[in-house]
Amino acid sequence: MGRDEDEREDGEAKPEDEPGTGVVLAFGRQLKLLRTQAGLERTEFGKRTGYAAQSIASFEQGRRIPPPKFIECADDVLGAGGVLNVLKEEVVRAQYPAFFRDMARLEAEAVTLHVYATQAVPGLLQTEDYARSVFGMRRPLLDEDTVEQRVTARLTRQAIFSRTPMPTLSFVIEESVLRRPVGGRTVLQGQLEQIMLHGHRRNVELQVMPTDRSEHCGLAGPFTLIENRDGRRMAYVEVQRDSRLHTDRTAVREIEEQYGILRAQALTPGESLAFVEELLGAE
Structure with missing residues (x-):
């Protein structure tokens, strides 16, 4: 006292x-x-x-x-x-989990970024409500301050869309991700609307991988491909809060090959936006 x-x-x-x-x-x-x-x-x-x-x-x-x-x-x-x-x-x-800090720096400096998402909408595309729902469902539970900290950090990353010069961004997202009502139907609707907005950006290409595809080369899991200003290419792979950054040219080339085939197997960007619009109409 x-x-x-x-x-x-x-x-x-x-x-x-x-x-x-x-x-x-x-x-x-x-x-x-x-x-x-x-x-x-x-x-x-x-x-x-x-x-x-x-x-x-x-x-x-x-x-x-x-x-x-x-x-x-x-x-x-x-x-x-x-x-x-x-x-x-x-x-x-320091806002980011330790395993993601190096990736956050590389992402912010990237001139080209390609993302394949299998579980949730990529962080760069997430709305505030969707991100808060994702972190709120994390187990073990995160305390409220940490949830807010992570949400702020995730939204901060989205400054990449307004950066000059504009980076080239592409996303391949599994259909199941777009149908999963994370946070409820209202949150999902807002999320789909935001995906539509980003999908119409000149420097963004968004593709949906339909669930009914009989050929699928990405079953090994999600990843992100990064190219920096010096032309260096890297691949980031994350699972269960563990991550690995591949810099070996052979390893990166293999993942780049997967991504190229994934894009060929997925819906085209135009078909994908029409698909998301159809999902919105069904909400």
């Missing part, structure tokens, strides 16, 4: 994302130092940045990972001169 909120709460909890502890705690300590040097209580600082004092406390203690907009605003409000902004990229990476 008698301690202020800084003394009472600091050090009493670790971040939910243990692998991100170092950079998240370093950011939090720097944030608190700058705030106290500026003579601002958490409540006043929260008002200026648009966050509750409780959220500021969580950021300072490393229990929550601050979003990029908060970091930019905090740097400005505190007159930090870029001290906080310089940590933004590493803090943003």
Whole structure:
């Protein structure tokens, strides 16, 4: 009793994302130092940045990972001169599960990205409601803060669609994925509408793999093909929260061959959009 909120709460909890502890705690300590040097209580600082004092406390203690907009605003409000902004990229990476962090960086820098999805709508295409449903159903259960953190991170990745120069993106999605009512029928309808919107982008090609196809070369599972600015090609494979990034040219070429055949076996982009539109009409 008698301690202020800084003394009472600091050090009493670790971040939910243990692998991100170092950079998240370093950011939090720097944030608190700058705030106290500026003579601002958490409540006043929260008002200026648009966050509750409780959220500021969580950021300072490393229990929550601050979003990029908060970091930019905090740097400005505190007159930090870029001290906080310089940590933004590493803090943003800490939003992702440890196994996905390298892939998130590669994805953000990709000039070409090809995705084959078998279980759920690809993260780059997900609506906020669909993403929240996906993370909410995860087992073992994720706590609410972690769910919100993962949803924010997933939506942040979608900045790739508005990037300049535009990357080339393609998706092959199993029909069963588009019929599975993750989050309920209303959520699925919103998700299908978003797929339609992305499917009409000039730099996006979307194809559906019908369930009734007798020939299917992708039965080994989902993957993502990446090409960076230097022309380097990689393949990312993930299953059960375990992942592997293939850089060996032979291994990558084999997966590229699979993807090429998958695209030939699937519906064309035009047929696929018509198929999604038909599903929407049935909802």
